[in-house]
Every structure is written in structure tokens, then in C-alpha cells.
Amino acid sequence: MNKGKAKIEEKSTGKQEFYELPSSRRSNQNQMHHRRAYRTTILVQLPEGVTPFTHITQNEFLGRKHKKLKEEEIAICECNTESACGEGCLNALTNTECTPGYCPCGETCINQRFQKCEYAKTKLFRTEGRGWGLLADENIKAGQLIMEYCGEVVSSEEAKKRSQAYEAHELKDAYIISLHANYFIDATRKGSFARFINHSCAPNCETRKWVVLGETRVGIFAKQDISVGTELAYNYKFEWYGGATVRCLCGAANCSIFLGAKSQGFQEYSHVWEDGDDRYMVEDVPLYDSGEDEFFPVISGTSGGNEHSKILNDGERSNSTCRNYNIGSGSTPKKKSQCIPKRKVKPPSRKKVKDGDFAKMFASREAQEEVSKYKAWVVKVVMKYSLILGKINLIRIKNEATSKLNSVYEEIRPTIEEHGLDNQDSVPTSVAETWIEAYCSKYKANLDLSFSVIKNVMCSRPTTDATAPGPPEEVSGPQPTNAEVKPSEGGAE
Numbered sequence: 134m135n136k137g138k139a140k141i142e143e144k145s146t147g148k149q150e151f152y153e154l155p156s157s158r159r160s161n162q163n164q165m166h167h168r169r170a171y172r173t174t175i176l177v178q179l180p181e182g183v184t185p186f187t188h189i190t191q192n193e194f195l196g197r198k199h200k201k202l203k204e205e206e207i208a209i210c211e212c213n214t215e216s217a218c219g220e221g222c223l224n225a226l227t228n229t230e231c232t233p234g235y236c237p238c239g240e241t242c243i244n245q246r247f248q249k250c251e252y253a254k255t256k257l258f259r260t261e262g263r264g265w266g267l268l269a270d271e272n273i274k275a276g277q278l279i280m281e282y283c284g285e286v287v288s289s290e291e292a293k294k295r296s297q298a299y300e301a302h303e304l305k306d307a308y309i310i311s312l313h314a315n316y317f318i319d320a321t322r323k324g325s326f327a328r329f330i331n332h333s334c335a336p337n338c339e340t341r342k343w344v345v346l347g348e349t350r351v352g353i354f355a356k357q358d359i360s361v362g363t364e365l366a367y368n369y370k371f372e373w374y375g376g377a378t379v380r381c382l383c384g385a386a387n388c389s390i391f392l393g394a395k396s397q398g399f400q401e402y403s404h405v406w407e408d409g410d411d412r413y414m415v416e417d418v419p420l421y422d423s424g425e426d427e428f429f430p431v432i433s434g435t436s437g438g439n440e441h442s443k444i445l446n447d448g449e450r451s452n453s454t455c456r457n458y459n460i461g462s463g464s465t466p467k468k469k470s471q472c473i474p475k476r477k478v479k480p481p482s483r484k485k486v487k488d489g490d491f492a493k494m495f496a497s498r499e500a501q502e503e504v505s506k507y508k509a510w511v512v513k514v515v516m517k518y519s520l521i522l523g524k525i526n527l528i529r530i531k532n533e534a535t536s537k538l539n540s541v542y543e544e545i546r547p548t549i550e551e552h553g554l555d556n557q558d559s560v561p562t563s564v565a566e567t568w569i570e571a572y573c574s575k576y577k578a579n580l581d582l583s584f585s586v587i588k589n590v591m592c593s594r595p596t597t598d599a600t601a602p603g604p605p606e607e608v609s610g611p612q613p614t615n616a617e618v619k620p621s622e623g624g625a626e
């Protein structure tokens with residue numbers, strides 16, 4: 134068993150440092166019977182600079198033990214030693230691992246990857262601006278399990294409590310992801326090396342949930358072939374329950390600007406950039422008091438490509454403080470080191486800056502004026518854009534619901550025609566249920582769309598009226614005139 138001190142081999146390759154991880158795959162434990170296969174903590178010597186954590190290779194449950202499957206609960210596939218639970222295995226097809234001792238393929242079964250820790254070889258390395266990351270230390274095939282995301286399994290209440298406590302303790306990186314229903318995996322204090330996998334909006338990995346011996350487990354899987362030396366990343370979207378809104382530095386062309394943009398984070402102010410009507414409110418993005426961080430804001434346009442590497446010094450870490458100021462157009466930061474403090478932790482008391490004070494946070498008067506002038510424009514464009522996006526999405530949902538209803542009708546038409554429209558008693562319950570479901574979906578989609586149109590009209594009324602005294606309520610602080618706001622409206626639409 135891989136116990137004791139597992140040393141990480143350290144290699145230095147110029148700017149980026151790499152650390153080889155102890156690979157537990159194909160170890161003796163592979164042959165162990167599942168009941169004894171629960172591994173204990175592995176002591177890992179971490180490279181300097183990594184915040185210490187306890188390395189575990191099996192989820193730990195708070196307040197309960199691992200489930201013990203009853204015989205009648207065990208899913209048994211219909212494979213044979215020839216197919217060895219490869220393609221077509223009923224268990225594998227339903228993301229369920231076979232249970233040793235019960236699988237017809239016996240030792241040849243290849244559908245026990247989590248249990249046997251069949252992980253890919255990976256390396257810890259220091260990224261530029263995003264802390265530590267993990268890269269492939271061998272060529273990885275699409276669909277391959279790279280590693281299990283292990284940690285402490287906690288309830289949503291506990292996860293929320295912890296997330297707030299980590300924030301209060303100024304922990305920079307967040308490691309809580311959703312497991313299922315109301316349960317979360319917290320890899321902050323205890324976890325596997327999957328905790329080091331960063332987010333990307335154009336990821337080469339994804340999370341998948343598998344049922345292993347009755348418990349749901351999360352694996353990081355390769356979405357595509359990944360060649361050795363490539364950084365591993367998955368999209369945090371619905372999975373990650375980060376703390377503060379974090380500016381994404383993945384550098385992808387389609388970058389969604391914030392980490393876990395669609396996740397329902399525990400902090401109320403992380404509800405930004407959701408796919409809805411009015412969740413794109415600029416005011417909801419937490420802003421920090423510049424006095425606490427002493428930095429010069431970057432006002433050089435939104436980042437694309439690898440812009441972060443330009444504004445960060447080697448080894449420096451971007452933090453959410455500066456990320457939120459990347460708006461508008463203007464000059465580059467005056468001092469790199471002042472813009473992004475080196476590995477600086479979040480200020481303990483994060484103050485939301487009122488709109489009126491926003492422009493004052495910029496160093497030069499010129500920048501202040503520019504920000505005041507364009508702020509209302511930015512708010513309006515973002516709001517309009519989000520409304521349009523929301524509407525497009527609702528139209529799509531409505532169209533999908535309509536075509537689903539039509540196809541359900543086509544399916545049940547023979548039954549209805551056979552028995553006559555009035556003789557609904559003869560329609561099987563399952564058919565009736567499908568019909569009702571499709572019918573309700575369509576009407577819900579119609580209602581949602583109508584509601585959004587009404588909201589849209591109400592939101593845009595003040596700005597389309599040329600005689601209106603000023604921009605809508607949400608724009609406070611120094612106000613632009615209507616004439617200043619007008620051109621941007623055309624641009625946005």
C-alpha cells in the first residue's frame with residue numbers, strides 16, 4: 134500500500150517549476166478486494182509555496198461511514214471475460230463501476246477505474262497568475278479517467294459555513310465542488326491532487342459523476358487526447374462553489390470573464406453572469422476599496438488571449454481585487470507590481486464601493502473622467518446585451534418545447550386515433566404523462582418568454598424616450614447626458 138512519505142520529485146525547467154506526483158495507479162492495492170481498498174492518508178512532501186493539505190485518495194464523509202452495499206443493491210452487468218466490461222457494459226453505460234466479486238468478468242473487468250485508482254500521470258506546476266496547476270505527464274487519451282476529485286463530503290449547510298469561514302480567513306483559492314443533491318466535496322484541508330486543476334473556458338477535461346460501490350464520486354476525465362506537458366483544466370461552471378467572484382485568467386478566446394460563471398456560489402455576490410435576464414448587473418460585481426490594496430487599476434480594455442501574462446510579474450498571482458477593474462479603455466497600469474500585489478490575500482473586510490465613489494478609485498483625473506463618462510454606457514450595454522441573450526435563450530427553449538410537443542403528439546397519435554380523442558381512458562398512463570409534461574413545458578416556455586418581453590419593455594422604456602431626464606435608476610454617480618448614452622445603444626444592438 135502506498136503509505137508513508139511519498140516524495141515528490143522536483144525538477145526545474147526555467148520559468149515554470151514541475152513536481153512529479155506519486156502515482157498510485159497500478160499499485161498493489163489494485164489487487165485488493167474492494168472492502169479493504171479504502172486507502173488512508175498519504176503523506177506527501179509538497180513543494181515550497183504550496184499551502185499544506187492532507188492528501189487523501191478516498192472521499193471522507195463528515196458524520197457517516199462509507200455505504201455498505203446490500204447484495205440486492207449491487208448492479209451486475211451481462212458482460213463476459215471476452216468483452217471485459219468494455220464497450221456495451223450496462224454498468225459502464227450508466228456510469229456505474231462493477232463490484233469486485235460480483236462482476237461476471239472477474240479479474241478481467243476494466244470497469245473499476247476509480248476503485249483501482251487508474252489515474253493518469255500528472256505533474257504539479259506553478260502557473261503564471263493562477264497559483265498551482267496540474268499538467269499531463271504522459272499522453273492521455275480522450276475519455277480516460279485522469280484522477281478522482283477527493284475531499285471531505287459535507288452537507289450544503291456545512292459547505293456554506295466553510296466557504297464563508299475560508300473567505301474570512303482570506304484563503305485565496307477555493308476548492309469546494311458540488312457532489313450531488315445537497316452534498317459537496319471540500320478539498321481545502323483534505324483532498325487529492327485534482328484540487329490543483331485550474332479552470333478554463335476552453336477546457337481539455339471535464340468532471341463526470343460515477344457511482345462506485347453505492348457512492349457517487351467525481352472524476353476528472355479527458356475530453357480529448359491530451360499530449361504530455363499540457364496543462365489540465367476543466368470548466369468550473371456548475372461544479373465549483375468559489376468564494377468571491379474571481380476574474381478568469383484562462384486566456385481562452387471564448388473566456389466567460391469570471392470563474393464558475395454559472396455556478397450558484399455560496400457568496401451572494403457571486404451571482405453574476407448567469408444566463409438570465411437581469412443577473413448581469415454590473416453593481417453586483419464586488420468591488421474593493423482601492424485604499425486597502427493600493428493598486429492602480431488596469432483600464433486597458435478587457436483581456437483576451439494571454440493578456441494576464443503581460444500584466445503579471447513572474448510568479449505573481451492575480452487576485453480578484455484587480456480583476457474587477459478591467460473595464461473601459463485607457464492607459465496601461467502605471468506600475469505592474471502595484472496593480473497586482475504579489476500573492477496578496479483578499480482584504481479581510483471587503484467593502485462594496487458605492488457607484489458614486491467608483492470613479493474616485495482611479496488614480497488620474499483623466500481616468501476618473503473617462504470612467505464616469507463610460508460607466509453608464511457600459512452598464513446599459515451589459516444590461517441590454519444580457520436581456521437580448523436571455524430572450525434568445527427563451528425563444529430557443531420555447532422552440533424546443535414546441536417541437537418536443539409536436540413529436541410527442543406524432544408518437545401518441547396512433548393510440549389517440551385508435552381509441553378516439555374522447556376516450557382518454559384507453560391511453561396508457563406513460564403516454565399521458567409524456568404528453569402532459571411536454572404540454573406543460575411548452576406553456577411554461579411561452580410564459581417565460583412573454584414575461585421576459587414585458588420585463589424588457591419595462592427596462593428599456595426610459596432610455597428609448599428621448600425626452601427622459603436621464604439614464605435609468607441603476608446608473609448613479611456622475612451621470613452622462615442622453616446624447617452621450619445614445620450612440621452606444623445603436624452599437625449594442
Ligand SMILES: C[S@@+](CC[C@H](N)C(=O)[O-])C[C@H]1O[C@@H](n2cnc3c(N)ncnc32)[C@H](O)[C@@H]1O
Nearest residue numbers: 263264265306307328329330331332381382383
Ligand atoms: C481548485 S483551485 C485550483 C488550484 C489553485 N490554482 C491552487 O494554487 O491551489 C481554484 C482556485 O484557483 C484559481 N484559479 C483556477 N483557475 C483559474 C483561472 N482560470 N483564472 C484565475 N484563477 C484561477 C482561483 O484562485 C481559484 O479559487
